[in-house]
Amino acid sequence: MNERASEQKCGFVAIVGPPNAGKSTLVNALVGQKVAIVSPKVQTTRARLMGIVVEDETQLVLVDTPGMFTPKKTLERAMVNAAREGAAGADLVLLLVDSSRGLTDELEDMLRWLEEIGAPKMLVLTKVDIAKKDTLLLLTQRLNRRGQFIETFMISAKNDDGLDDLKETLVAAMPRGPWHYPEDQVADISSRLLAAEVTREKLFLQLRQEVPYASAVETETWTETDSEISIHQTIYVEREGQKAIVLGKGGSRIKEIGTASRTDLEDMLGKRVHLFLNVKVKADWSERADMLEAFGLERS
Numbered sequence: 203m204n205e206r207a208s209e210q211k212c213g214f215v216a217i218v219g220p221p222n223a224g225k226s227t228l229v230n231a232l233v234g235q236k237v238a239i240v241s242p243k244v245q246t247t248r249a250r251l252m253g254i255v256v257e258d259e260t261q262l263v264l265v266d267t268p269g270m271f272t273p274k275k276t277l278e279r280a281m282v283n284a285a286r287e288g289a290a291g292a293d294l295v296l297l298l299v300d301s302s303r304g305l306t307d308e309l310e311d312m313l314r315w316l317e318e319i320g321a322p323k324m325l326v327l328t329k330v331d332i333a334k335k336d337t338l339l340l341l342t343q344r345l346n347r348r349g350q351f352i353e354t355f356m357i358s359a360k361n362d363d364g365l366d367d368l369k370e371t372l373v374a375a376m377p378r379g380p381w382h383y384p385e386d387q388v389a390d391i392s393s394r395l396l397a398a399e400v401t402r403e404k405l406f407l408q409l410r411q412e413v414p415y416a417s418a419v420e421t422e423t424w425t426e427t428d429s430e431i432s433i434h435q436t437i438y439v440e441r442e443g444q445k446a447i448v449l450g451k452g453g454s455r456i457k458e459i460g461t462a463s464r465t466d467l468e469d470m471l472g473k474r475v476h477l478f479l480n481v482k483v484k485a486d487w488s489e490r491a492d493m494l495e496a497f498g499l500e501r502s
């Protein structure tokens with residue numbers, strides 16, 4: 203422990219909210235680099251990921267949770283559990299609500315769910331850059347009427363609006379205590395898992411309809427020198443037809459996915475990356491405990 207340890211503050215902030223509310227985008231913006239994957243499709247985030255922010259003597263551990271929804275399959279149950287665990291152990295819970303969308307049934311379910319969580323809660327209205335003023339004000343009023351939130355913020359992660367204020371408030375709310383992570387650590391998932399998530403983000407960005415939801419990515423090997431990293435990943439899909447879609451005509455789609463993922467990985471890792479992608483059909487991957495564990499999720 204260093205001599206500043208007695209002045210240190212550290213706490214966990216759970217980021218919860220309906221699918222697509224902008225949770226991962228906020229985590230990345232506060233951390234200042236990409237630690238969570240983002241796409242316009244709902245349910246992109248599957249595991250519980252942590253982003254770590256240091257501000258003077260305070261370490262904020264942001265727990266990015268999957269968007270909550272009604273689970274049907276094993277994979278979905280594991281995602282909902284990951285969100286619940288993230289909120290249960292937190293010092294503070296931020297409910298993120300897409301302010302361009304208004305009050306939805308999904309949000310109502312979530313408000314009821316939050317009532318059972320003991321930690322103090324703050325409301326964060328996201329995407330104010332695309333919200334209508336009337337919708338925003340009405341939504342704020344209706345959500346605050348329930349008396350659950352100790353503070354309300356309006357932010358646009360896209361325009362960097364309201365983020366400093368939010369960060370300052372979070373820092374002030376953290377309890378005294380030693381840091382949980384080394385000073386230079388920005389995420390608590392392994393590089394292998396993060397690399398798999400980056401490729402999965404490209405599947406979400408480049409493929410339509412059900413294919414991204416039927417896909418999972420595993421990093422199989424990782425070989426690193428001072429200047430280069432060789433990564434082999436397997437993309438699992440559920441059916442032959444989906445494999446053909448991921449590969450594309452003459453392998454063109456998988457090539458594009460690989461290039462996009464490699465470019466991001468090189469930026470994130472600061473080294474030259476050689477990325478090798480392989481596609482396999484495994485019909486039941488989302489029901490198999492061993493596979494969910496390999497993708498950073500535990501079975502419910």
Ligand SMILES: Nc1nc2c(ncn2[C@@H]2O[C@H](COP(=O)(O)OP(=O)(O)OP(=O)(O)O)[C@@H](O)[C@H]2O)c(=O)[nH]1
Binds near residue numbers: 226228240244269357
């Ligand atoms: N206009 C605008 N779009 C935003 C903003 N923040 C996030 N988005 C977009 O909203 C979409 C969803 O963002 P994510 O950060 O993936 O949302 P999420 O809540 O983590 O989603 P799940 O993984 O489904 O739980 C993406 O297309 C983002 O680019 C914002 O401040 N303004």
